[in-house]
Amino acid sequence: MSAQPASDVTSSRAPLRPVLLAVRDMTVAFGGVTAVNGLSFDAHQGEVLSVIGPNGAGKTSAFNCITGFYKPSAGRVVFDGHDITGKRPAIIAGRGVARTFQNLRLFGELTVLDNVRAGMHVRLRQNALDAVLHTPRYHRSEQEATDEAHRWLDFVGSSGDRGGAVRNLPYGEQRRVEIARALAREPKMLLLDEPAAGLNHGEKEALLGLLRRISELGTAVVLIEHDMGLVMEVSERIVVLNYGKEIAEGTPHEIRTNPAVIEAYLGSTDAEARAEAEQVAQMSDAEIFGEQEEGRS
Numbered sequence: 560m561s562a563q564p565a566s567d568v569t570s571s572r573a574p575l576r577p578v579l580l581a582v583r584d585m586t587v588a589f590g591g592v593t594a595v596n597g598l599s600f601d602a603h604q605g606e607v608l609s610v611i612g613p614n615g616a617g618k619t620s621a622f623n624c625i626t627g628f629y630k631p632s633a634g635r636v637v638f639d640g641h642d643i644t645g646k647r648p649a650i651i652a653g654r655g656v657a658r659t660f661q662n663l664r665l666f667g668e669l670t671v672l673d674n675v676r677a678g679m680h681v682r683l684r685q686n687a688l689d690a691v692l693h694t695p696r697y698h699r700s701e702q703e704a705t706d707e708a709h710r711w712l713d714f715v716g717s718s719g720d721r722g723g724a725v726r727n728l729p730y731g732e733q734r735r736v737e738i739a740r741a742l743a744r745e746p747k748m749l750l751l752d753e754p755a756a757g758l759n760h761g762e763k764e765a766l767l768g769l770l771r772r773i774s775e776l777g778t779a780v781v782l783i784e785h786d787m788g789l790v791m792e793v794s795e796r797i798v799v800l801n802y803g804k805e806i807a808e809g810t811p812h813e814i815r816t817n818p819a820v821i822e823a824y825l826g827s828t829d830a831e832a833r834a835e836a837e838q839v840a841q842m843s844d845a846e847i848f849g850e851q852e853e854g855r856s
């Protein structure tokens with residue numbers, strides 16, 4: 560199937576790059592709860608797209624369907640021209656989709672380097688015989704993997720001890736290692752579920768730069784995030800969910816001024832969602848967009 564742009568939503572500044580991910584009429588139901596309700600959106604090659612919405616809006620459920628952890632009850636997911644609807648996570652990962660989770664999923668007892676090398680395992684040119692016999696090819700391939708793991712750790716700005724157990728690193732460092740591991744798969748698309756959660760101000764600034772560097776590699780970044788400052792600064796487009804439905808899609812400026820979005824956040828009974836809305840309301844356009852426009856011109 561050739562992915563057609565979603566027709567039921569509008570964006571005044573449609574990206575010119577080809578569609579990489581096309582989600583169409585996707586519904587996810589758990590018993591009586593419809594977590595995602597007829598969701599359609601596109602993500603384009605190399606863009607940074609954020610998926611936002613109040614708690615329980617269906618963001619993580621949508622991610623879980625795209626990456627094969629849940630099967631949608633209806634609808635289709637097409638990635639890079641392939642129908643991946645309901646396929647297993649390993650198959651979808653093999654197509655070039657990598658992700659991180661809301662809660663860290665690193666191998667805590669393994670070293671930082673081994674965690675990242677685990678991410679590239681699928682790409683290593685080794686066979687079981689090489690591994691058992693420790694052939695020169697095996698040693699070469701192991702050395703290449705180690706060198707590459709160091710490069711990805713440098714890329715994400717990791718400064719912790721790479722030979723020690725990952726669980727001993729501070730939380731923000733572990734987050735970086737998780738992103739390095741996902742990047743080591745050399746994905747076409749990286750989905751990040753709340754990467755800024757638990758980070759301090761400096762770490763969020765570093766994350767912002769990292770997200771831009773990832774998109775400059777040509778990797779599409781799809782982000783679930785509650786930190787509206789980060790979302791508004793880094794995103795080219797934003798998709799907004801509420802009660803499982805898409806209520807808006809557009810540029811940061813369009814989203815920030817969209818009455819349905821303001822209503823969804825300000826009308827929420829969730830204090831965190833209201834705080835997010837206020838955070839955006841208090842930011843000036845120059846604050847949000849000035850630096851971005853400059854950086855991208």
Ligand SMILES: Nc1ncnc2c1ncn2[C@@H]1O[C@H](COP(=O)(O)OP(=O)(O)OP(=O)(O)O)[C@@H](O)[C@H]1O
Pocket residue numbers: 589592593594612613614615616617618619620621
């Ligand atoms: N495995 C599950 N079983 C039953 N209900 C679920 C399951 N996963 C999610 N839900 C429900 O689906 C709805 C959407 O949840 P989801 O976690 O996708 O929202 P979210 O937008 O990611 O929220 P948050 O911002 O809090 O992470 C919620 O009502 C949630 O309770």
